[in-house]
Amino acid sequence: AQSVTQLDSQVPVFEEAPVELRCNYSSSVSVYLFWYVQYPNQGLQLLLKYLSGSTLVKGINGFEAEFNKSQTSFHLRKPSVHISDTAEYFCAVRRGQGAQKLVFGQGTRLTINP
Amino acid sequence: DAGVTQSPTHLIKTRGQQVTLRCSPKSGHDTVSWYQQALGQGPQFIFQYYEEEERQRGNFPDRFSGHQFPNYSSELNVNALLLGDSALYLCASSWAPSGGWGEQFFGPGTRLTVL
Numbered sequence: 656a657q658s659v660t661q662l663d664s665q666v667p668v669f670e671e672a673p674v675e676l677r678c679n680y681s682s683s684v685s686v687y688l689f690w691y692v693q694y695p696n697q698g699l700q701l702l703l704k705y706l707s708g709s710t711l712v713k714g715i716n717g718f719e720a721e722f723n724k725s726q727t728s729f730h731l732r733k734p735s736v737h738i739s740d741t742a743e744y745f746c747a748v749r750r751g752q753g754a755q756k757l758v759f760g761q762g763t764r765l766t767i768n769p
Numbered sequence: 770d771a772g773v774t775q776s777p778t779h780l781i782k783t784r785g786q787q788v789t790l791r792c793s794p795k796s797g798h799d800t801v802s803w804y805q806q807a808l809g810q811g812p813q814f815i816f817q818y819y820e821e822e823e824r825q826r827g828n829f830p831d832r833f834s835g836h837q838f839p840n841y842s843s844e845l846n847v848n849a850l851l852l853g854d855s856a857l858y859l860c861a862s863s864w865a866p867s868g869g870w871g872e873q874f875f876g877p878g879t880r881l882t883v884l
Contacts, residue, residue: 691875698876698877699812755817757802758814759811759812760811761809
């Protein structure tokens, strides 16, 4: 079975500062990895995904993530955040083949201070 | 393209009642998955429907059941509601060509409150 651990429940940063949201996963099989964002009172929006190939993945809104197989990590980064990035961020894993069930982490609340 | 739509937006029920939530998938999608997101938690997979059959199920009791219609829309039914069923219920649709993977697109969710 797969599991996801998001190491920080809350991350406060100042506007225009860089940010990293940490995600570790465990799985005995190959997996696909995802980051989703959830704005208040809304559903989930896909930020980026890793399926295969280059370990550095670029997504929407200036976010990127790096897949590290040896450390079983998939940390999300942005070099300069904006007030509009304030939201809940979820890391998720899916088994590489077969069913599409997503397993989510507990989420990280990113708060941007002016 | 309307994307994934869910109804109703909010719902208040009392313990022991039954509830039905509805989901219309994104145009061109044939697979619907349901997730439960309790307050302050990540979404948890309930089940997935494809070709009108439940294809995969998470660790939820039989009180949770579903259905998929020929037009690919889906319903989630919860019987004998408990206080702990209060949550945001998310529907996600995707396209699964030949059993392969497809990105899941999420709807805005239905907020269920059980009193």
